[in-house]
Each structure stands twice: as structure tokens, then as C-alpha cells.
Amino acid sequence: SDTHGRLMGNNQRECIKLFPSEAEFNGNDKVWRFPTAGGVSELELKYYKLHSTMDEAQNPLEGRTVTGIFIVDEAQTLPMKVLEHAADRSRGQSIDLNGVTHHTKILLNGRPGAIDWWVKAVEELGGRVWRPMTADNPHNGPHYIRNIYMTRERRVADCLTKGTPMPVEGAIYDCLRDEAWPTGNIVEGWRYDHGAPVELGIDFGRRTPAVVWIQPCVIDGLEVDVIFDAWGDNEKLTRDIVAAIRDPWHRRWSDRDELYGVRRGQVLDLHPDFDGVWRVDVAATDPAGNAKDAKSGKTDIDLLRRRPGQDPDGLGGGLGCRVAFTTNADRVPVHAGITRLQGLMDPGLGHRRLLITCELWERGMNAQAGARTLARSLLTYSWEHADRKSRSGRDHDSTHHCDALRYWCINRRWGPPSKAPPGLAFGLGIGRDSAGLPSN
Numbered sequence: 170s171d172t173h174g175r176l177m178g179n180n181q182r183e184c185i186k187l188f189p190s191e192a193e194f195n196g197n198d199k200v201w202r203f204p205t206a207g208g209v210s211e212l213e214l215k216y217y218k219l220h221s222t223m224d225e226a227q228n229p230l231e232g233r234t235v236t237g238i239f240i241v242d243e244a245q246t247l248p249m250k251v252l253e254h255a256a257d258r259s260r261g262q263s264i265d266l267n268g269v270t271h272h273t274k275i276l277l278n279g280r281p282g283a284i285d286w287w288v289k290a291v292e293e294l295g296g297r298v299w300r301p302m303t304a305d306n307p308h309n310g311p312h313y314i315r316n317i318y319m320t321r322e323r324r325v326a327d328c329l330t331k332g333t334p335m336p337v338e339g340a341i342y343d344c345l346r347d348e349a350w351p352t353g354n355i356v357e358g359w360r361y362d363h364g365a366p367v368e369l370g371i372d373f374g375r376r377t378p379a380v381v382w383i384q385p386c387v388i389d390g391l392e393v394d395v396i397f398d399a400w401g402d403n404e405k406l407t408r409d410i411v412a413a414i415r416d417p418w419h420r421r422w423s424d425r426d427e428l429y430g431v432r433r434g435q436v437l438d439l440h441p442d443f444d445g446v447w448r449v450d451v452a453a454t455d456p457a458g459n460a461k462d463a464k465s466g467k468t469d470i471d472l473l474r475r476r477p478g479q480d481p482d483g484l485g486g487g488l489g490c491r492v493a494f495t496t497n498a499d500r501v502p503v504h505a506g507i508t509r510l511q512g513l514m515d516p517g518l519g520h521r522r523l524l525i526t527c528e529l530w531e532r533g534m535n536a537q538a539g540a541r542t543l544a545r546s547l548l549t550y551s552w553e554h555a556d557r558k559s560r561s562g563r564d565h566d567s568t569h570h571c572d573a574l575r576y577w578c579i580n581r582r583w584g585p586p587s588k589a590p591p592g593l594a595f596g597l598g599i600g601r602d603s604a605g606l607p608s609n
Contacts, residue, residue: 172216175242176199179242180214184214188201189203191203198213200213201213201214210237217241217247217251217254230257230258231258234258234259235258235273237271239258239273240276241287243278244277245281249286249287249290259273259275260273277291286539289537290539300332302331303329303331304331317329318330337549338551339551340548341507341550341551342511342547342571344511344514344515345515350388350393351521354515354525355525356393356395356526357526357527358527359397359429359527360429361429361430361431362384365384367383368453368577369382369383369449369451369452369453369577370383370453370575371454371473371573372572373407373457373469374455374569376403377403378402379399379569379572381398381577382398382399382447383395392522394524396525396529396574397529398447399570400413401542401543402541403541407469407472407484408472408485411488414488415446416446417447418446421532429526429528450490451490451491451493451581452473453577453580454493455576456494456495456496465484470494472484472487473488473492493581495580501583506579507575509582510523530544533545542570546570550568
């Protein structure tokens, strides 16, 4: 299970109810032993917690080979690493009284949520998925279901009884609605305009970068900002960020020959020294990217500013665009940036300005288990993760895309909305640009 309290509370109570009276429990080892026709069977109770990557070689599942069934409870609270570690320990076999050999089976139990990594992982591995629902249980009377709806929020009650996704507790961007604009934040049928500027939000992470592409445009007479592409990966450096920005087809959209009205192999960028597909006018980045590397003396921002093909030291070429970031004097608190970004998603009064293309949203939701995507990050990013980020700088998997959006918002949408047409409001000026925003 995920915590010691739940292990010795919920799980232990079930063991006491199910096991015969002759079963014995060793409290020191947390092992149940009970006699069977073939000898003695054991059930060991473990809770899974990784305090840091250093614990990976000493995770709580080490030291025992499972020969029967490996049960992972409360999977929705655990990282995908638990499945890898469970598979490592499930190497044994068992033989029943009839002499039939059985391979170890892994059973993952979890409550449905916004992102069910364990469901996708089981499906990708060819396993079986059961979706039991409380509403279908004939042993529950009508009063039981009614009481759940009387005492719980409706979305929580629907999850408990009908198997719908459980809302993330403390979700920050629950104001974002995965419905068609203007009632929601998903735009359908959007087409890329190679004559309009494109702005990037970049979070360098700790070799876990994320990038979002935003193009300001006008839809039905209303100014909006459309997120039309996103990328995130692990163990990547600045040269990998540049490569991902310049080549969306091989890196993200390899299954498509046409996207937003642009065909594969078609180059529409207006800048003569940049051979990428999407143009890049300005990149808003993590201010931590301005820290110098101890060996090269260069910063990540220095590398982004380089012109494409300019590689005097083997560190790779750049984007050749203006890079915006906050300095210590004008740095914006995490919570303040989040609040401003929430206002772009749903201002309360007025139209939703920050939109996501239908293609990008669906790609993010349908990605492989464990993949970091913009859609998953927006659905799972919580105040707990934001507080941890502001206190210690530690990141959750959901923070990187959300941080990239926040850097873009701080550098490109801080202050009153521009009254100029989008194509004129975002020039490549020096000092302060035409939207009245600081340039760095």
C-alpha cells in the first residue's frame, strides 16, 4: 500500500477478517503465516515510499521473491516505478496440488482518477482490466447509494459508485474545462498562421525539460492565445530542447502527415536563418536558466540565443530568438503566476483566453503510461506540488509543463491586455516590447 497507516489499518483489518483462526501474524516482520495443504503460506505487508532517487536500489520491495500474487493497493497514489519494482520481485513460480505450475501475477487496485497510469500500463502490457462499480453491487441497498450522494460532492460520489474519474484533491487548474470553446478551453479546427508570431514557454527542469508553443490570434472577434504544441522528456539537455523545437514531426507528430493545415516537410518559417517548422519569435524561460555552467561558463539562455548552426564549442546551436526571463529584482512568486494563469483560463467575466487545440489535448491524454504531457500536467497539478516547489524547489512530474506555461504568462501576459492586433503586439523590440513587458 502507499502508507504505513493504511497498510496496518485498512489492509490489516481485511486480513484479520479473511484469514482462518490458525493464521499467525509476526508484528516485527509484518508477515502473516498460515498452514495450507502444501505447507505454510506467507503474506508480507509492505508500504511503498521512495524518499529520493537514492532509494531506488533500496526500495521497500527489495529482498523477497514473490511466487504467488503481488497486490499493489491504492495505485492512484503511487508512482509508475512501483510496477517496475513489482515486476522485478515477481520472478518465482508456484505449483498447486494438481502439479500445475503458475507464474506470479501482479494485481493493481486503484480508484479511477484524471490520469490512470496503472490502467494504461496494464493495457499496454496485454493484461486484463476490471472496472467494478459500487452501483452494480447487488449487496448494496438503495439507501447506501443515496447516502453517498447526500454526504459527498457529486463528482466524488460518481467516482465511488459509477467509476468516473476522481477529481484531484487541491487541483490548481480545475478551472480549465475540456470542452469546446467558448464554454471550454479546447479549440477545434484551429489552423496555424505562419504570418503571426509564436511564443514559447520553456522550463529547463533538472534534465526534465518542457516546452509549450503559443500563438496569439483572433477567433470570432476575440483575442485568444492558442497552445498548439508541447514537448517534455527526461534526461535531456539544452541541445535536445532546441532539436525538439526545430523538428515537431519526428519528435511528436510522427503519426501525422498534416497538422493545423501544415504538411509534413513544408517549411513556413519567415526567419531566413531558422529552418524549423513553427516560427519562434520569443521564448519565455525559467530564470534558473541564466545560471552559468561551472565547466563551460555558458548558461542555458546563452545557448538558446545562439543562431541556428552556430556551435563554436560543441554545445550546439540555438534558436536565434529573443529570450525573456525575470531577474531577482522582478521575480514573481509561484502563487502569483498561478493566479494570473488561472485568469487566462477562466476569467469569470469575459471569454476564456488561453485555449488548447483538440489535437494536442487528445495526444496528451492518449499518450503511453508514464509519459509527461501538457494535458496530464494540467489535470494533476495541485497546490501540494506548488507549495513544495515554492519551498524547496523540488518538482513533481506535473510541474514542468505547468511551469513552462507560468513563465510564458509572467513574461508575456503580465499587465493589462494589449489593445493592438495580435500581429502587432508582439514585436522583437529592445528594452520593453510593445505590450509593455520587460525584455531580458
